[in-house]
Amino acid sequence: MTSAYGIPRHHFRAKNTLMVQGTTSDAGKSALVTALCRLLARQGLRVAPFKPQNMALNSAVTIDGGEIGRAQAVQAMAAGIDARVDFNPILLKPTSDQGSQVIVGGHAIGTMRAAEYYRHKPALLNDVIAAHERLTTEFDHVIVEGAGSAAEINLRAHDLANMGFAEAIDCPVILIADIDRGGVFAHLVGTLAVLPETERERIVGFVINRFRGDPTLLQPGLEWLEHETGRPVLGVLPWLENLHVEAEDSLSRAGNSHHEGARMQVVVPLLPRLSNHTDFDALRLHPDVELKFCHTPEPCDLIILPGSKHVRADLDWLRAQGWETAIKRHLRYGGRVMGICGGYQMLGHRIIDPDGVEGEAGESHGLGWLDLTTTLQANKQLRRVTGHCLLGGPPGTPLIGYEIHVGESRGNGLGENIFVLDDNRRDGTLSADGCILGTYLHGIFDCRETLESLLEWAGLTKPRHFDYEAFRLAEMDRLADAVEDAMDLERLKNFN
Numbered sequence: 001m002t003s004a005y006g007i008p009r010h011h012f013r014a015k016n017t018l019m020v021q022g023t024t025s026d027a028g029k030s031a032l033v034t035a036l037c038r039l040l041a042r043q044g045l046r047v048a049p050f051k052p053q054n055m056a057l058n059s060a061v062t063i064d065g066g067e068i069g070r071a072q073a074v075q076a077m078a079a080g081i082d083a084r085v086d087f088n089p090i091l092l093k094p095t096s097d098q099g100s101q102v103i104v105g106g107h108a109i110g111t112m113r114a115a116e117y118y119r120h121k122p123a124l125l126n127d128v129i130a131a132h133e134r135l136t137t138e139f140d141h142v143i144v145e146g147a148g149s150a151a152e153i154n155l156r157a158h159d160l161a162n163m164g165f166a167e168a169i170d171c172p173v174i175l176i177a178d179i180d181r182g183g184v185f186a187h188l189v190g191t192l193a194v195l196p197e198t199e200r201e202r203i204v205g206f207v208i209n210r211f212r213g214d215p216t217l218l219q220p221g222l223e224w225l226e227h228e229t230g231r232p233v234l235g236v237l238p239w240l241e242n243l244h245v246e247a248e249d250s251l252s253r254a255g256n257s258h259h260e261g262a263r264m265q266v267v268v269p270l271l272p273r274l275s276n277h278t279d280f281d282a283l284r285l286h287p288d289v290e291l292k293f294c295h296t297p298e299p300c301d302l303i304i305l306p307g308s309k310h311v312r313a314d315l316d317w318l319r320a321q322g323w324e325t326a327i328k329r330h331l332r333y334g335g336r337v338m339g340i341c342g343g344y345q346m347l348g349h350r351i352i353d354p355d356g357v358e359g360e361a362g363e364s365h366g367l368g369w370l371d372l373t374t375t376l377q378a379n380k381q382l383r384r385v386t387g388h389c390l391l392g393g394p395p396g397t398p399l400i401g402y403e404i405h406v407g408e409s410r411g412n413g414l415g416e417n418i419f420v421l422d423d424n425r426r427d428g429t430l431s432a433d434g435c436i437l438g439t440y441l442h443g444i445f446d447c448r449e450t451l452e453s454l455l456e457w458a459g460l461t462k463p464r465h466f467d468y469e470a471f472r473l474a475e476m477d478r479l480a481d482a483v484e485d486a487m488d489l490e491r492l493k494n495f496n
């Protein structure tokens, strides 16, 4: 038998694989996959997350030295295993509205516009299938996350992220919809309606996400849905107040924080190509910190220039929004400034992109507050690091982080390093007056001790203890508990 798109198919052939697709973006696919990974791992099963294709500027460095979407690294954590490139064989990192850097098997193969990427897709589907196949031989279960909406029929012909993948490997699919945004029945029934018969057949049931309110009022709708579609509602997941699971990409549900009694105001310019915003999760969740992502400058104690996928363009944006003048003033009044990766590069004298790695070839004047110059190179540096932070003086506090950058910085400003890495390298530059700090390391706030040292440097006395690692694991368990209460895990296991 062949699918509506000509791919040979058999009935539910893929071993131990269950896929979650959504009726919309942000329906809760990532969270459901995270929860299922956690629940299966809690039963002592070996479970791997998988997302064929991810589009995100939040990425993670894997144990095997590649780059994948952040969500799959979080799901791996939920599954109790280290992240590896097979969990997300294709990652698209948008650099402009039309083009993305294409990362295959953990490594960038180039920056492509949509049409060019489409030409690569048939070959890429083979890479995706091969990665999935490797996981099925090693793990008891593979939980696959789709991308965006399953109903994007305009993209279906070359799809490898949703039904294109499910058809190719032949696996059952759960469809999840977000009731909080409304229209949930229309979303579910409408999605089934636009799918061809063979794809519709794969949908083994529905999950309704983010429900709050009176369940008796929902019940008639569920009965209607089951009757109308002949498919079960496998679970209604509750709205979980302030649930923290790292955001896949957009800042819509994450974002600004407000804590009663916060003593430190942090502002992060909302760069158009801001990358790795999960860097700020531990910081914005800290009880002493109020963090805001802003388009235009606002008064605060600490300004952090974040990572960027297109540093020179984001630097232009920063200037156009008035940040350069505002930051100078902020420094004059004793404020602190920090730059992470792309933001660090902006703090130097120049950013040179001779080969147009991030857009037009050329160079830009940096803000010039740290004595360094950055050249962007074809080769991307990807590594996880451990070490010590010497901010409070030797022997320093433990440090963890990761690097993802094509820029290489040189200059006298790199002399006084505050991060000593276990691989004998150094990182972390402090300006002579101690008010400006730059680093290539992402994820450094995740480590409690480093977070406290950095907050003290920024002017906070005796920061409260906040253990982000423990917090995020507890949140994963809160999510998993809710899914366990709402769904029958044994039933899900029997779908394949």
Ligand SMILES: NC(=O)CC[C@H](N)C(=O)O
Pocket: 275, 276, 306, 307, 308, 309, 310, 311, 340, 341, 342, 343, 358, 376, 404, 405, 406, 407, 408
């Ligand atoms: N993660 C980042 O901020 C990367 C900065 C810059 N785009 C580089 O690759 O060097």
